[in-house]
Amino acid sequence: MKRSLLSLLTVWMAVLTVAGVLGLPPSKSAAAGTNLLLGKSYSASIAADASYPDTGNAELTNGTYASALLADAAWQGRFNAATYSFTVDLGSAQSFQNFKSDFYKYTGAGVQTPTQxxxxxxxxxxxxxxxxxxxxxxxxxxIVSVPYTCSAPSTISARYVRMTVTSAASTWSFIDEWEVTPASLSTAARLNGTFLQPDLANTWTSTQWNTEYQKMIDVGINQMVLQWTANSKSSTTVYPTTALSGYTQNTSSDIVSKVLSQGNTYGVDTYLGLQLNEDWFGKYANDNTWLTNEANLAKTLAGDLYAKYGSNASLKGFYLSFEVDNWNFPTSTEWSRMNTFYQTVAGYIKSLNPSLKVMISPFYNTSGGQTTSGWQTMWEAILPNSSLDILALQDGVGAGHAVTSQLASWFAATKAAITNARPSMALWDDAETFNLDFQPMDLSTLVADMNAAASYVTNYLSFSFNHYISPQQVNPLYYTTYQNYVQSGSMDASAPTTPTGLASSSTTSISTHLSWTASTDGTGVVGYKIYRNNEIVSTSYSAGTTFDDSQLNSSTTYTYKVQAFDAAGNNSAISSQISVTTLAGTSYPTNLASGKTYTTTLAADASYPDSGGELTNGSFGTTTYSDAAWQGRNTGSTYSFTIDLGSSKSIKEISADFLQVKSVFILLPKSVTFSTSANNTAFTQVGVVNKPAVSSSDQTKTYKVAGLSSVSGRYVKVTVEPASSAWTFIDEIQVRQ
Known part of the structure; x- marks a missing residue:
């Protein structure tokens, strides 16, 4: 058989030579996506025939595709091999869905394609x-190369891949290239990159790093922005360095090295953020000396990072993390200072390597009299000669700065400013993936936001895939839904079924317990919205079917309804309504704190000060944050107040009033802890109130512990844990018996 095969081959080669075919290069595969097998070694259950060997045991994965010639050395052949297989070790778990391998058919030479x-x-x-x-x-x-192509029903995550070939008896089986690729992605708008905060990455194991990057690649994310590498306020870095005097590393591993290494491995372009400093959000460009010092520090930091990590192929540039907005840069003086700042820092980065890109990510406010024309004018003053390459504009929808319908006009104004002032600069979209509760945004809203900016941008970053879509951080249904979208081009539009069986139990004077029967959904339910008196007061991001409502008023009737939602943002119909009446409570008539003095661990902000005794003067603030009864603090750190009652008292109830105005980021505390002491040194905790369920409307809310038993003390401490780095406004503290 071998001799007759060679004779036929000689004739066929002569024919093809006359036709000029032998001079054609091997064809490239048209398969979409990256071939995960490229360059990988493999094992074969049956070795190739010595006349048609597997040269170097690498022909199936070397990227060279055989032509329709038996003489092409890219083919390897086996005779009378009824069943044989190949196995590849990918080295670690990878995600894939599509398979393809090429076989040769030449009936006259006894070469047939596999039966399976x-x-x-x-x-x-x-x-x-x-x-x-x-x-x-x-x-x-x-006399052709025949592809065998198929796809799994869904994405597979595995380390080992096997191809099993079944052939007819007494025939030759010729095989060449084998491909395994991720699922194909649609042409619909999708995220290309993501911001990553070092604090999150610092908690990851090696397995989690690999999983995160694989999940990114599977949905087309191939750009990473490490949001910062240093903090110039706390004098810390996320990598080891001696170049910054007085700085210490505050991460357990070298985050910079890790993110660049992952970028090298997975083909992810990486941008390193320079320093952040919380003082920026108070100083901005008003303190030019401070800004100049930060520019010089940024140069030192960039130089150190490039010296240490510049050899990494994944390093594409730097990100300047100071965020410019249109509220805090009102005049040409601030614009000129930012232009100088950018020229100084970006110009220095270009001196290190002209190919390095420099990125900024400003944001805009649509309220307070701000206009798109004013925004355009500001950037036309800031950008000239700035050496900046990328403006990744925060869309502002997640933070509440804008709504989807406003995006086109603001992105258009930004694009016009770039065209007029720095036409070489790219405009990217920094799409926000969170909502005002700092939970994952409905994915249908994310897609609508990207589409609204599509006419003006060339790329989509996000803040942040890693924090609000990754299955390692949030409900995996968000990732599944997003992955289905990027593969199909269509967002899930099917709503969950209606929750049923809503009931209440264990009702007290200040609380009640709700339960219901779960909804179902084609992809999966990610949570439930709880309505009290026809307002959404809580959104639960879990599949749990119970809810405890607390800090209610006694002897009061409330109505409740429940609604399910999925990751796309599809809402079920609202459940049937029930009514619940709280029990009568005990009244404690004497306010022991009235007129008493107190101390605090954190002074109120000068804009919303404590004018003296505000917390115990009996004057209650309204829902207007400019009401002088309120005192405000802009911090994410815990602080406390201690009231001196003058002598030890028996205590039955302690409360504190807070304000919520979400539109200006005045948020209710995450928790309030109440404690008592006899000596102002050793305190005993008597109760903790977590943020109660409230609607998003402007309102005051009392945090209260009541019905205390055997509690006494001279000193009462109220410890406030803010919801985030935002404003908390507090007014009256009461201690009753």
Whole structure:
């Protein structure tokens, strides 16, 4: 058989030589996506025939595709091999869905295509699961390369891949290139990159790093911005360095090295953020000396980072993390200072390597009299000669600065400013993936936001895939829904079923317990919205079907309804309504704190000061934050107040009033802890109130512990844990018996 095959081959080669075919280069695969097998070694259950060997045991994965010639050395052949297989170790778990391998058919030479090819996968190289199977191909064709292509029903995550070939007896089986690729992505608008905060990455194990990057790649994310590498206020870095005098590393590992290494491995372009400093959000460009010092520090930091990590292929540039906005840069003086800042820092980065890109990510406010024309004018003054390459504009929807319908006009104004002032600069979209509760944004809103900016931008970053879509951080249904979207181009539009069986139990004077029967959804329910008196007071981001409502008023009737939602933002119909009446409570008539003095661990902000005794003067603030009864603090750190009652008292109830105005980021505390002491040194905790369920409207809310038993003391401490780095406004503190 071998001799007759060679004779036919000689004739066929002569024909093709006359036709000029032998001079053609091997064709490239048209398969979409990255071939995960490229360059990988593999094992074969049956070795190739010595006359048609597998040269270097690498022909199946070397990226060279055989032509329709038996003499092409890219083919390897086996005779009378009824069943044989190949196995590849990918080195670690990878995600993939599509399979392809090329076989040769030449009937006159006894070369036939397989009767079946099965592709399978395994996590342990012992137990294999079939992914898809292809029956015999190539009918009606001859002297051709025949692809065997199929896709698994859904994305597979596995380390080992196997191809099993079944052939007819007494025939030759010729095979060449084998491909395994991720799921194909649609052309719909999708995220290309993501911001990552070092604090999150510092908690990851090596496995989590690899999983995170693989999940990113699977949905088309190939750009990473490490949001900062140093903090010039706390004098800390996220990598080891001696170049910054007085700085210490505050992460357990070298985050810069890790993110660049991952970028090298996964082909992810990486941008390193320079320093952040919380003082920026008070100084901005008003203190030019401070800003100049920060520019000089940024140069030192960039130089140090480039010296240490510049050899990494994934390093594409730097990100300047000071965020410019249109509220705090009102005049040409601030604009000129920012232009100088950018020229200084970006110009220095270009001196290190002209190919390094420099990125900024400003944001805009649509309220307070701000206009798109004013925004455009500001950037036309800031950008000239700035050496900046990328403006990644925060869309502002998640933070409440804008709504989807406003995006086109603000992105258009930004694009116009770039065209007029720095036409070489790219405009990217920094799409926000969170909502005002700092939970994952409805994915249909995210897609609508990207589409609104599509006419003006060339790329989509996000803040942040890693924090609000990654299955390692939030409900995996958000990732599943987003992955389905980027593969199909269509967002899930099917709503969950209506919750049923809503009931209450264990009702007291200040609380009640709700329960209901779960809804169902094609992809999955990610949470429930709780309505009290026809207002949404709580959104639960879990599949749990219970809710405890607390800090209610006694002897009061409330109505409740429940609504399910999925990751896309599809809402079910609202459940049937029930009514709940709280029990009568005990009244404690004497306010022991009235007129008493107190101390605090954190003074009120000068704009919303404590004019003296405000917390115990009996004057209650309204829902207007300019009401002088309120005192405000802009911090994410815990602070406390201690009231001296003058002598030890028996205490039955302690309360404190707070304000919520979400539009200006005045938020209710995450928790308030009440404690008492006899000596102002050793305090005993008597109760903790977590943020109660309230609507998003402007309102005051009392945090209260009542019905205390055997509690006494001279000193009462109220410890406030803010919801985030935002404003908390407090007014009256009462201690009653």
């Amino acid at each position: 090819v099965q592709y399978s996968s395994s996590t342990d190289n012992v137990n294999y699961t079939a992914a898809c199977t292809v029956s015999q191909q190539g009918s009606g064709s001859d």
